[in-house]
Amino acid sequence: MANSRYQVVIVGGGPVGVALAVELGLRGVNCALVERRLEPQRIPKGQNLTQRSMEHLYAWGIADEVRASRMLPPEYPMSGIVAYRDLSSDYWYAPPLREIVNAYYFQQNERLPQYLVEYVLRKKLAQLQNVESRFGWLAESVEQDASDARVAIVREGGGEREVLPADYVVGCDGGHSIVRRQIGIERSSSDFDQLMVLALFRSKELHEKLKRFPPRSTYRVLHPDLKGYWQFFGRVDVGESWFFHSPVPPNTTRDNYDFRGLLRRAAGFDFACAFDYVGFWDLRIEVAEKYQAGRVFIAGDAAHSHPPYGGYGLNNGLDDVANLGWKLAAKLQGWGSDSLLRSYSEERQPIFVETGRDFIEAGIERDAAFLARYSPEKDRVEFERAWKDQQGAAAPRVLTYEPHYEGSPIVFGPPGGASSARGSHTFTARAGHHLPSQLLSSGRNVFEELGPYFTLLAFDAEDRGVSAFAEATKRLDIPLKVVRDSHADGRKAYQAKFILVRPDRYVAWIGDSAPVDVPAVVSKVAGQPAAR
Secondary structure (H helix, E strand, O other): OOOOOEEEEEEOOOHHHHHHHHHHHHOOOOEEEEEOOOOOOOOOOOOEEOHHHHHHHHHOOOHHHHHHOOOOOOOOOOOEEEEEOOOOOOOEEOOOOHHHHHHHOOOOOEEOOHHHHHHHHHHHHOOOOOEEEEEOEEEEEEEEOOOOEEEEEEEOOOOOEEEEEEEEEEEOOOOOOHHHHHHOOOEEEEEEEEEEEEEEEEOHHHHHHHHHOOOOOEEEEEOHHHOOOOEEEEEOOOOOEEEEEEEEOOOOOOOOOOHHHHHHHHHOOOOOOEEEEEEEEEEEEEEEOOOEEOOEEEOHHHOEEOOOOOOHHHHHHHHHHHHHHHHHHHHHHOOOOHHHHHHHHHHHHHHHHHHHHHHHHHHHHHHHHHHHHOOOOOOHHHHHHHHHHHHHOHHHHHHHEEEEEOOOOOOOOOOOOOEEEEOOOOOOOOOOOEOOOOEOOOOOEHHHOOOOOEEEEEEOOOHHHHHHHHHHHHHOOOOEEEEEEOOOHHHHHHOOOEEEEOOOOEEEEEEOOOOOOHHHHHHHHOOOOOOO
C-alpha cells in the first residue's frame, strides 16, 4: 500500500536510481522509486566497474553476487588492445588499465554489463521493506516549496495518476532528466558534432580471428581518418557476443548504411556476423552547473552525461549515490544539516567537470594530435618511437585519475585544496581522499571493520583522544564506531595514528594526536555549526 508521504522520492530506476534506493533503504530512510521500465534494458553498456564502485557494492552487501553475474571468465582482464588503423595491424599494444591500482582499494575492479548489475540491485531492493518500487510509472512534474517536494506520476500507458509528497526528491532520470529541467538547472556542454553508432552483434569467427592477441575484453582502433574518435569492439561474452561503437556520417540510419562493411573495415578482415541491435548516440559531454536546487537533487546521467569512453558514467553515478545517500540520511535522522546536503554538489560537481575535460575530452584531443602528426607512411621510425611513447603513457594516466574532495567545506583538506578528478595513488591517509586499503592485525581488512557512518581509526592512539571523539560525537548525536589497532605493519603507511573516516569511505580528518578542539572537528565533518 502506498505511503501518504515519503522521506525521499527517487525519479529514475536505472542502476543509479536503484542503487540510491538501496543505499537509503539500508540506512532506514523511507523512499519511493519511480521508473517507467519494468525490466532493465539489456544493452551491454557501463561494462567497467571501478574499485570504488565495487566497494560501494560491498557496502550494500551484493559485491559477491555482482561478481558471480560476470559473463567473462577471469582470464579475460579488464584492460584491452589498442591497434593502429585496424585490428589486423602490426602496430598494437595491450596497456594495463585500472587493475594497476587494485592494491590501493579493498575491492578489485570488475567487468560485466550494466543491466546485470541492475538485476542484482533490484533483487536487493526487493528485500527492503522501507522502499516502495513504482516500476511502470513515469514522473510528469516536480514541484517544491519550503516545507516539502512533490512528484506527480502517471502509470505507463496513461490513466492512473498520483502525487508523491516527500522531504526530498532525487532525479536519477538520465541525460534528458525531467527533474533537472523542471527545477531549472542548466548544463554546460562540449559537443563534438559527431554521430556514433552502437551495434550489438554475434560472431564466432571474430572471436577466432582475434586469438592473435592475448585474451582481452576490449579492442580499440585508432584510425587516422577519425580525428581521435574511437572504433571500439567489446566482448559481452567469450566466443560470440559483441558490441561495437564507431563514428558514422550525420545522416546515418539503420537502413541506409553498410554496418557489416564498417565492422570489417575496423577489423581489417572479413568475418561473418549477425546483428541484434543498431542504435545511435551523439558524442558530447554535458555537466550540470550544480547538483541541487532546494529540496531537489540530481545524480548520475541527470547530472553528468558523456560518451562511453573509459567507463566514467556508471561509476561516477555510483560515487554520487555513495556521497549523497549518507548525507540525506544524516539530515533526516537529525544530526546532519543543510550545509552537509550542500556539500554533495560542492564535492561531486567539480569531479565530473574535470573528468569530462581532462580525461575524456583531452584523450580524444591527444589521440587526434598523435594521428595527425605520425604515420608509418610518412616516417616509420618516428611513428614507431611515438607509438612506443603512446603505449608507455597509458599507465601513468590511470594513476592520475583519483577523484578527491580536498576543497570540501566538510573535510580538513590542505590549505588551498580543491576537489578534483586529478590526484595520485598512495597508501598515505589524506583528508579528502579515499581511504587506502590495509590489513588490521586481526587479518581482516580495515574496510571490513568500518561502521555505517563515521569511523575513527585509532592506531596506538592515546586513550584521552579516543574518548574525546567518542564524547563529542555522542553529544552531537553523530554515529561513530571506533576501531583500535597497533600502528605497525602496513598501517604505518597511513602516516597517522588518528584517521576519521566518512560513511562513503573518504577521509575527513587525520592526526597523530587528538586536535585541541575535538567538538569543532566533529561539527565540521557533519556540516554542523561549530560546537560550543
